[in-house]
Amino acid sequence: MSIQPEARTATSAPPARLEVHDVTVTFGSNRVLRDVAIEVRPGEIHGLIGQNGSGKSTLAKVLTGLYTPDPGARVLVDSEPLRLPVRPAESRxxxxxxxxxxxGLIDRMSVIENLRMGRLRARGLGRRIDWKRERAEAETVFDRLGRRVPFDVPVGALREEERATVAIARALQDATPGHGLIIFDESTRALGRRALEHFFAILDEIVATGTSVLLITHRLEEIIDAADRVTILRDGRVVESGREVAGMSEATLTTMMLGRGLVDLSSQGTAPAAASGSPVVVEHLAGLGVADLDLHVAAGEVLGLTGIAGSGYDDVPYLLSGASPAADGTITMRGTAVAARQLSPASAVAAGIALVPEGREHAGLAGSLSVAENAAFPQTSRSRRALLPYSAKDEKALVTGWIDQLDVRPPDPKSLVKNLSGGNAQKVLLAKWLATDPELAAPRTDAGRRRRRAPHHRGRDPEGRLRRPGGHRRRLGRERAVDAVRPDPGVRRWPGPGRVDRPAESGRHRGSDLCGRIARDPARSHPAPRRGVNGRVIRQRHRRVLLHCSGRRPYQRGRTARGRLPPLPVLAGR
Ligand SMILES: Nc1ncnc2c1ncn2[C@@H]1O[C@H](COP(=O)(O)OP(=O)(O)OP(=O)(O)O)[C@@H](O)[C@H]1O
Known part of the structure; x- marks a missing residue:
């Protein structure tokens, strides 16, 4: 697909910042991009969306030279053609x-080294690096982001949000006002709400100078709130090219993306029946940022746990699974109490607690191993200590069962995880731990925090130039943001780190989304979305969460490949 010249030359609009024509990418017999075309205008935030595996990251990798397109492709930046395959230095x-x-961070190198990589300059007769100067430059960009990350810590020791901050800062430091294009490929997935607010405020500033942004995300609300236009990929083809976002809803985008609307299963009477079984009870949990936390998770229930950065909510999965040592607390499952401080990762798995960690690339999956090896890893490593080894037949049944249930694509147990799209790799990570039949699954997920900002669109002035955001709009954004975090009536003030401000509410939580992809039928009048407030706890039925996270098909609560029921209680989602 090529962009028709009249589409861009009929007005006095300046030449495109980025033009991509006829990009096709083939891996073996698998054609993952077909004749893709996209045009990003100066000073716009251009959204690129599509389902898992539709080819978004592949396009970003073509633009930076990681992947080679098939012959016939053309890429132009500011009307100048780039040689293909793209040479990273030339595209930069x-x-x-x-x-x-x-x-793209190097774990064993420090934050400052990662940040300034490729930019370090040796000076003077001794050809030494002036670290004071490098630090000053790094500080400037972190200040702009409103975040500080310790410079001398190896990146591998950072939390996911800090890692994302470093990667974003690295891209931002090169932005020259009025020039260039920054591509963010799912970069916001680990950012908390405050960091996200800053991130989008910075994007506004950047595009106001004429620099452009290509925003790849599966969070449709980010497209609605931030993007000017959007291009949609489906199965490697462009199905919508540069559509104006103004006036669109998430439902419209979803329909365009999937080629069909979503169905709310609860409206069809297919909501899961309440599960029977004993609850998981956590009492007086303490450690890291958590102090004296009590939780009660009924069988078959999803308990969402959220809060502001530093409130400790994101430490809970790690404390419950022995990945971080707890100072105090007990976990009662099947009527047996376990002391949290005695849990190690291995004993937690043996007791039926599964942690689905954040940061699948470096903490959850082995990219150079296959889908089958990753998904069956807890079983095979356990069977090494057992009398009967885990048979290849069992492994095959387990893996194909989970590939089918979670709709992993391609559905090939032998695919290497590093060749899967991000969303499909996440499904393998989920399968790996759900396949252990845990009593309690604790996914540490980025999903569920939603950016609150007034939707805006810059629009164009009479000369066809994108309007720059004015102070009024930015103020409006801030006011709305403040309003959005004001607690609901009846919610107490934030009680301090690690404490629960609002007890779990019973029943379905229908308006908000832990996964950012809730099936909403615009014709149905849901109650107003509940807003995340400090330390708030949300309950949600487990099928509902998995339904929205598992792609095309709803999660079926049938038997697993090994004839057991899929795991019940699940803490949070994705
Ligand atoms: N190096 C590779 N070798 C083989 N197949 C690959 C390779 N890289 C990507 N693919 C395949 O290309 C397809 C598109 O992947 P891509 O990562 O671009 O999807 P995506 O739209 O970014 O998805 P997600 O939203 O899940 O990140 C997938 O089927 C993936 O398995």
Missing amino acids: AAGVAVVHQSL
């Missing part, structure tokens, strides 16, 4: 910066 010189989904 043309002003293209990218934050890849994997973030």
Whole structure:
């Protein structure tokens, strides 16, 4: 697909910042992009969306030279053609910066080294690096982001949000006002709400100078709130090219993306029946940022746990699974109490607690191993200590069962995880731990925090230039943001780190989304979305959460490949 010249020359609009024509990418017999075309205008935030595996990251990798397109492709930056395959140095010189989904950080190197990599300059007779100067430059960009990350810590020791901050800062430091294009490929997935607010405020500033942004995300609300236009990929083809976002709803985008609307299963009477079984009870849990936390998770229930950065909510899965040592607390499952401080990762797994960690690339999956090896890893490593080894037949049944249930694509147990799209790799991570039949699954997920900002669209002035955001709009954004975090009536003030401000509400939580992809039928009048407030706890039925996270098909609560029921209680989702 090529962009028709009249589409861009009929007005006095300036030439496109980025033009991509006829990009096709083939891996073996698998054609993952077909004749893709996209045009990003100066000073716009251009959204690129599509289902898992539709080819978004592949396009970003073509633009930075990681992947080679098939012959016939053309890429132009500011009307100048780039040689293909793209040479990274040339694309950088043309002003293209990218934050890849994997973030592209080197774990054993420090924050400052990662940040200034490729930019360090030796000076003077001794050809020494002036670290004071490098730090000052790094500080400037972190200040702009409103975040500080310790400079001398190895990146591998950072939390996911800090890692994302470093990667974003690295891309931002090269932005020259009025030039270039920054590609963010799912870069916001680990950012908390405050960091996200800053991130989008910075994007506004950047595009106001004429620099452009290509925003790849599966969070449709981010497209609605931030993007000017959107291009949609489906199965490697462009199905919507540069559509104006103004006036669109998430439902419209979803329909365009999937080629069909979503169905709310609860309206069809297919909501899961309440599960029977004993609850999981956590009492007086303490450690890291958590102090004296009590939780009660009924069988078959999803308990969402959220809060502001530093409130400790994100430490809970790690404390419950022995991945971080707890100072105090007990976990009661099947009527047996376990002391949290005595849990190690291995004993937690043996007791039926599964942690689905954040940061699948470096903490959850082995990219160079296959889907089958990753998904069956807890079983095979357990069977090494057992009398009877885990048979290849069992492994095959387990893996194909989970591939089918979670709709992993391609559905090939032998695919290497590093060749899967990000969303499909996440499904393998989920399968790996759900396949252990845990009593309690504790996914640490980025999903569920939603950016609150007034939707805005810059629009164009009479000369066809994108309007720059004015102070009024930014103020409006801030006011709304403040309003959005004001607690609901009846919610007490934030009680301090690690404490629960609002007890779990019973029943379905229908308006908000832990996964950012809730099936909403616009014709149905849901109650107003509940807003995340400090330390708030949300309850949600487990099928509902998995339904929205598992792609095309709803999660079926049938028997697993090994004839057991899929795991019940699940803490939070994704
Ligand atoms: N190096 C590779 N070798 C083989 N197949 C690959 C490779 N890289 C990507 N693919 C395949 O290309 C397809 C598109 O993947 P891509 O990562 O671009 O999807 P995506 O739209 O970014 O998805 P997600 O939203 O899940 O990140 C997938 O089927 C993936 O398995």
